[in-house]
Amino acid sequence: MNISDTEIAWSILQKAGYSRTHELPEADVVLLVTCSIREKAEQTIWNRLKHLTALKKRCQKHKPLLKIGVLGCMAERLKTKLLEQEKLVDVLAGPDAYRDLPRLLSLGYRGQRASNVLLSLEETYADVMPVHQTPEGHSAFVSIMRGCDNMCSYCIVPFTRGRERSRPLSSILEEVRMLSDQGVKEVTLLGQNVNSYRDFSEQHFICSEGSTQLSRGFKTVYRTKQGGLLFSDLLDKVSQIDPDMRIRFTSPHPKDFPDEVLQLIQERRNICKQIHLPAQSGSSRVLHAMRRGYTREAYLDLVENIREIIPGVNLSSDFITGFCGETEEDHQETLSLVREVGYNVGFLFAYSMRKKTHAYHRLQDDVPAPVKQRRLEELISVFREEAAKVNMALIGSTQLVLVEGESKRSSEELCGRNDGNVKVVFPKTDLPIQPEKPQMVPITSGDYVLVKVNYGQHDNKIELIWLCLLSLVVNPAAGF
Numbered sequence: 001m002n003i004s005d006t007e008i009a010w011s012i013l014q015k016a017g018y019s020r021t022h023e024l025p026e027a028d029v030v031l032l033v034t035c036s037i038r039e040k041a042e043q044t045i046w047n048r049l050k051h052l053t054a055l056k057k058r059c060q061k062h063k064p065l066l067k068i069g070v071l072g073c074m075a076e077r078l079k080t081k082l083l084e085q086e087k088l089v090d091v092l093a094g095p096d097a098y099r100d101l102p103r104l105l106s107l108g109y110r111g112q113r114a115s116n117v118l119l120s121l122e123e124t125y126a127d128v129m130p131v132h133q134t135p136e137g138h139s140a141f142v143s144i145m146r147g148c149d150n151m152c153s154y155c156i157v158p159f160t161r162g163r164e165r166s167r168p169l170s171s172i173l174e175e176v177r178m179l180s181d182q183g184v185k186e187v188t189l190l191g192q193n194v195n196s197y198r199d200f201s202e203q204h205f206i207c208s209e210g211s212t213q214l215s216r217g218f219k220t221v222y223r224t225k226q227g228g229l230l231f232s233d234l235l236d237k238v239s240q241i242d243p244d245m246r247i248r249f250t251s252p253h254p255k256d257f258p259d260e261v262l263q264l265i266q267e268r269r270n271i272c273k274q275i276h277l278p279a280q281s282g283s284s285r286v287l288h289a290m291r292r293g294y295t296r297e298a299y300l301d302l303v304e305n306i307r308e309i310i311p312g313v314n315l316s317s318d319f320i321t322g323f324c325g326e327t328e329e330d331h332q333e334t335l336s337l338v339r340e341v342g343y344n345v346g347f348l349f350a351y352s353m354r355k356k357t358h359a360y361h362r363l364q365d366d367v368p369a370p371v372k373q374r375r376l377e378e379l380i381s382v383f384r385e386e387a388a389k390v391n392m393a394l395i396g397s398t399q400l401v402l403v404e405g406e407s408k409r410s411s412e413e414l415c416g417r418n419d420g421n422v423k424v425v426f427p428k429t430d431l432p433i434q435p436e437k438p439q440m441v442p443i444t445s446g447d448y449v450l451v452k453v454n455y456g457q458h459d460n461k462i463e464l465i466w467l468c469l470l471s472l473v474v475n476p477a478a479g480f
């Protein structure tokens with residue numbers, strides 16, 4: 001999300017005549033795009049700010065105009081407190097105020113400190129073409145919606161990023177077409193709640209009948225939205241733009257997976273068969289306290305339905321350990337859910353209390369920090385075991401891999417990802433342009449290659465790295 005916000009802010013600044021440097025000493029303006037989701041994310045920014053403000057003090061003589069700005073969720077959460085506390089911060093811009101950056105910075109140059117932390121009901125930056133900046137340039141994030149209406153009891157997002165609103169479909173399609181023309185091979189549709197996408201601006205297209213988007217057994221805290229274009233309409237249109245372009249999306253909410261979406265994922269070869277399904281807990285009691293709108297049973301029914309419609313799908317998830325009132329029994333239920341589902345990737349966190357949330361006002365943060373941490377470690381270890389099983393099952397299979405570049409471990413190896421988002425490492429070799437043709441070409445990032453998995457190994461993180469034997473370059477549109 002922060003990469004995407006940076007690309008939007010950067011596009012606005014570029015139009016206003018700014019140019020970008022990656023060398024800190026060259027910069028006249030330093031902007032930090034921030035996250036508030038957990039205390040730890042904010043701590044990282046505080047450390048960085050300390051470093052930057054010390055730098056600013058040091059170079060006050062030869063660079064009196066150096067400006068420091070804080071963008072995004074932390075600006076929104078702390079508002080002017082941040083200006084008061086960090087006296088050397090000059091500019092604050094909340095997630096909906098990036099268009100105002102040139103004005104805010106110009107005030108900063110006149111010695112004033114400037115802030116805009118207004119949240120909007122409409123801002124989607126639909127007309128701002130982000131300047132994409134992934135290192136290899138073959139994959140890009142495309143923001144499709146902003147904000148969140150779910151109000152999970154632990155979560156700050158609805159307060160820092162505001163109400164949920166979707167970017168018009170036409171502007172998303174325009175951006176994806178442009179990326180395809182630039183040779184981008186993988187697009188990740190981005191939002192806090194991607195699958196509750198609703199474009200009310202183009203109702204004349206008429207969406208799927210009935211238009212209730214909810215998965216069976218799930219409910220929302222808000223009234224079900226009616227009309228508009230749905231996530232299935234968006235996926236349908238985006239995936240038709242370029243059959244060689246992989247489509248991923250994150251982060252979805254389990255409540256918005258009706259069969260139409262699942263069937264579309266199954267049918268379209270370029271929509272990756274990998275679904276992020278944040279569970280947060282395996283205990284219905286805790287899920288209720290979290291206000292997630294589903295029970296363990298409803299979640300497991302959804303997993304079964306997904307696996308029935310998309311056989312072989314890879315599932316990943318988010319979990320929080322030590323939420324208010326979580327008992328040892330609840331924790332065991334979470335471990336058993338992880339064993340039962342068998343995810344291949346997990347994002348696991350110890351609960352971090354956030355001001356303004358329902359949990360902050362109404363619940364007790366009563367699980368001691370060492371217990372949260374111990375439960376987190378247990379969860380990580382069960383996750384690793386299960387992920388290893390899922391990934392080991394790939395040994396002997398042939399995988400279509402989108403090449404990202406050299407592997408971190410060696411310049412003799414390349415790495416990329418398979419459809420299920422598992423990292424694949426393989427030897428750097430030349431390959432024939434077409435099977436049985438003598439002309440050999442080096443493999444470069446953005447190529448699709450077929451690799452035979454012959455070895456699996458643990459990464460430091462939860463997923464596995466595969467060391468593979470290379471087979472041949474393919475045209476993914478022709479199938480394999």
Ligand code: SAH
Binds near residue numbers: 191253349
């Ligand atoms: N919209 C996404 C979540 C985005 S936040 C969703 O609903 O799945 C990413 C993850 O951060 C959440 O899934 C949750 O696991 C974690 N998270 C959010 N608030 C947290 C908190 N207060 N403490 C610890 N983890 C938290």
Ligand code: SF4
Binds near residue numbers: 158
């Ligand atoms: Fe936060 Fe829940 Fe919204 Fe995700 S769905 S951003 S966890 S409030």
